[in-house]
Amino acid sequence: MQYVLLYNEIPEERAKGSDPAEAEAYWGGWMAYMGAMSQAGVLQGGNGLDVPETATTLRIANGTRHVADGPFADTKEALGGYAVIEVPDLDAALEWASRAPCAAAGSVEIRPVMPPPPGA
Amino acid sequence: MDAARRPPAAAMAEQAARASYGRLVALVSARTRDIAAAEDALAEAFAAALAQWGEQGVPANPEAWLLTVARRAAGHQSARAATAARAEDVLALLAEEREDTETSPFGDERLALLFVCAHPAIDPDAQAPLMLQTVLGLDAARIAGAFLVSSTAMGQRLVRAKRKIRDAGIAFAVPDLAEAPQRLGGVLSAIYAAYGTAWDDTLGADTRLAGLRSEALFLARLTAELLPGEAEALGLLSLILHCEARQSARRAPDGTFVALHAQDPGLWSREMVAEAEAALRRAAAMASPGRFQTEAAIQSLHAHQRMTGERFTAPLARLYDVLAGFAPTTGVMVARAVAHAENGASGPALEQLHSMEGVSSYQPWWAALARVSWLAGDAEGAAAAAATAAGLSADPAIRTFLLGGGYRFAAASSGPDESR
Numbered sequence: 131m132q133y134v135l136l137y138n139e140i141p142e143e144r145a146k147g148s149d150p151a152e153a154e155a156y157w158g159g160w161m162a163y164m165g166a167m168s169q170a171g172v173l174q175g176g177n178g179l180d181v182p183e184t185a186t187t188l189r190i191a192n193g194t195r196h197v198a199d200g201p202f203a204d205t206k207e208a209l210g211g212y213a214v215i216e217v218p219d220l221d222a223a224l225e226w227a228s229r230a231p232c233a234a235a236g237s238v239e240i241r242p243v244m245p246p247p248p249g250a
Numbered sequence: 251m252d253a254a255r256r257p258p259a260a261a262m263a264e265q266a267a268r269a270s271y272g273r274l275v276a277l278v279s280a281r282t283r284d285i286a287a288a289e290d291a292l293a294e295a296f297a298a299a300l301a302q303w304g305e306q307g308v309p310a311n312p313e314a315w316l317l318t319v320a321r322r323a324a325g326h327q328s329a330r331a332a333t334a335a336r337a338e339d340v341l342a343l344l345a346e347e348r349e350d351t352e353t354s355p356f357g358d359e360r361l362a363l364l365f366v367c368a369h370p371a372i373d374p375d376a377q378a379p380l381m382l383q384t385v386l387g388l389d390a391a392r393i394a395g396a397f398l399v400s401s402t403a404m405g406q407r408l409v410r411a412k413r414k415i416r417d418a419g420i421a422f423a424v425p426d427l428a429e430a431p432q433r434l435g436g437v438l439s440a441i442y443a444a445y446g447t448a449w450d451d452t453l454g455a456d457t458r459l460a461g462l463r464s465e466a467l468f469l470a471r472l473t474a475e476l477l478p479g480e481a482e483a484l485g486l487l488s489l490i491l492h493c494e495a496r497q498s499a500r501r502a503p504d505g506t507f508v509a510l511h512a513q514d515p516g517l518w519s520r521e522m523v524a525e526a527e528a529a530l531r532r533a534a535a536m537a538s539p540g541r542f543q544t545e546a547a548i549q550s551l552h553a554h555q556r557m558t559g560e561r562f563t564a565p566l567a568r569l570y571d572v573l574a575g576f577a578p579t580t581g582v583m584v585a586r587a588v589a590h591a592e593n594g595a596s597g598p599a600l601e602q603l604h605s606m607e608g609v610s611s612y613q614p615w616w617a618a619l620a621r622v623s624w625l626a627g628d629a630e631g632a633a634a635a636a637a638t639a640a641g642l643s644a645d646p647a648i649r650t651f652l653l654g655g656g657y658r659f660a661a662a663s664s665g666p667d668e669s670r
Contacts, residue, residue: 158653159640166641170611221399228398228644235646 132174132216132243133223135230138207143235144181159231167215167226176213207236214243270313271387276359278320280422285366285384286412291323292316360385361476362422364469367411368436369420376411378440378447383408386465396447396462434477438486438542441469445490467494474529484533485543491526492549495519507647509656515556523553541576544569563593563661580609584618592661596626613642621657632657 146152160178167173185201201208210232217223220240227238271292279288295316309315367380379397382388394404414420425433445466467490474480474487499517502508530546548569551562570586583606591599599622609615616639624632633655640652 155650155653158637159646159649162637162641162649162653164641166611166638169638169641172611221403224398224400225644229642231646231649233644 131219131223132214133220134241134243135176135213135215135223135227136209136239136241137211137213137230137232137236138239139210139232139236140207143232144208144210156231163229163231164213166229167213172215172217172222172226174214174216176211178211179209182208210236270316272360272363272385274313274317274320275384275387276363276422277317278324280359280362282324282416283419283422284324284412284416286409286416287324288320289384291320294323295320359422360472362424364437364473365424365433366415366420366422368433368440369415370433370436371418371420372411372414373407376407377436378443379404379408380411381440381469382444382462382465385469388465396444434480434482435541437473438470438482441466441473442486442490442542444469445493463494463497466490479536481533481536481538482540482542484529484536485540485546488526488529488533488546489542489549491522491529492546492553495522495526495553501647505647507645507651507656509651509659510552510556511659513556515553518553526550539572541573544573544576548573563589567593567595580606580612581614584609584612584614588618588621591622591625594661596622600626611642613639616642617652617657620652624657625661 143156146156149156164173164176182201185199187198187200187202189196189198215223215226217226220242223240227233227240230238232238274292274295275285275288278291279285282288298319299312299316303309303312363385364381367384368377372380379390379393382393382396383390390405390408391401393408394401397404399407444462447462470483470487470490474483477483495518496510496513498519499513499515500508526546527550530543530550533543533546548566551566551569554560555562555566567586567589570582570589573582574586583602587599587602590596590602600619603615603619603622606615616635620632620636620639623629623635636652636655636657640649643649643652
């Protein structure tokens with residue numbers, strides 16, 4: 131089954147990526163994690179995302195387009211990246227999710243990829 | 251809620267639950283073999299206790315009170331679904347009530363329950379969780395977190411296991427251990443699995459897992475007490491005590507992971523080391539060696555190595571060979587390769603590691619490869635393996651340790667590692 135792992139980070143964790151004292155350990159952790167998934171042959175794709183401050187959100191209400199700076203939801207945790215993995219079941223997906231550096235400094239949301247709708 | 255502010259009825263009910271949940275489940279389900287129904291009945295009994303003890307005071311023997319109420323509830327449940335055969339069970343159940351509540355009702359029922367949980371007909375993945383739930387009363391969500399499966403999946407696993415026990419008519423009895431030593435092995439392995447799950451959490455950050463460690467230790471103690479003549483039960487107790495003794499030394503004050511070779515033995519629990527050594531001596535006197543005694547002996551040697559500064563790499567490698575004879579599991583084979591490398595045989599150790607299959611996402615294998623490669627003089631290969639091991643670890647402290655080169659230290663056979 132295919133799952134998407136959505137990696138949410140708290141601001142303190144995200145800040146480590148650009149802190150000279152912490153950057154090496156931070157990126158080393160992510161590289162090791164993605165490398166291990168790739169080595170195990172479960173990684174199908176994925177990306178890291180730039181910091182939430184770089185987001186722009188568009189919404190159309192009553193025919194009017196609203197463009198706003200920042201992410202849609204102004205929560206403490208923010209989406210920092212995602213991976214698409216192919217594993218036998220949810221337990222296996224949970225195991226990979228638990229290894230993500232942000233699992234202990236944020237959260238990982240695990241979503242099954244929807245099969246194509248009938249007739250598609 | 252703060253324990254001191256809790257009403258006495260609630261505190262007493264909780265205390266009774268903690269201390270005797272497993273015994274109560276065992277007593278109520280022993281005849282019907284229906285653990286799920288017994289748990290429902292106990293839940294009713296605890297609810298009744300909360301209501302009634304608050305108004306009328308706590309009874310003199312809270313456990314006997316709970317047992318009586320739970321048995322009645324179980325009797326009502328069975329009666330509702332009664333068949334002729336079941337009705338007999340209910341009658342017998344009610345007949346036992348008077349005798350049991352007058353004397354101490356708690357004998358070795360928990361032991362029978364442990365054997366039921368570890369019956370070979372039960373899904374091996376369900377055995378340790380089932381013990382934790384039925385003997386200690388942990389809820390499914392908490393067990394799910396510890397074993398890293400979804401609460402729904404764990405709930406289903408437990409329900410299926412209980413249904414199997416009821417429908418297959420698995421006997422609530424302690425098997426004849428002379429005839430079926432593997433049944434004891436199942437019980438011990440399930441306890442060990444529960445402990446191992448919690449032990450992996452080196453940070454100790456997850457308080458639920460810290461609780462699981464002490465609960466596994468509780469089960470190991472219980473088994474060793476209930477089966478004083480079984481050397482392997484003592485072996486498991488000794489093994490868990492040795493590991494548990496080092497718990498506070500595995501972390502530096504800043505939260506970083508401290509490997510065994512760098513731990514300060516002064517931080518170990520002396521009481522637990524002493525208890526572990528005593529249990530192992532008692533086991534050894536029975537002259538009936540086995541897997542857990544061998545693992546305990548390995549931990550005992552590690553402890554002596556650290557406390558005395560003497561080197562035991564050769565006996566350790568030999569003990570791992572013995573262990574591989576008892577339990578050639580992937581984990582044991584990986585640890586054995588490292589033991590041989592520490593004893594100067596890094597070439598053969600590398601061969602052992604590379605001959606293993608199904609290890610591509612097994613974290614300990616990659617950590618072992620890092621260490622053995624480093625001892626073999628392959629710094630580059632070691633770093634690559636350590637990175638993969640770090641990526642496979644769910645523990646931030648272990649990740650940092652591996653990426654920071656924690657596997658690079660002199661072999662114990664070439665000098666005390668403090669000199670590095």
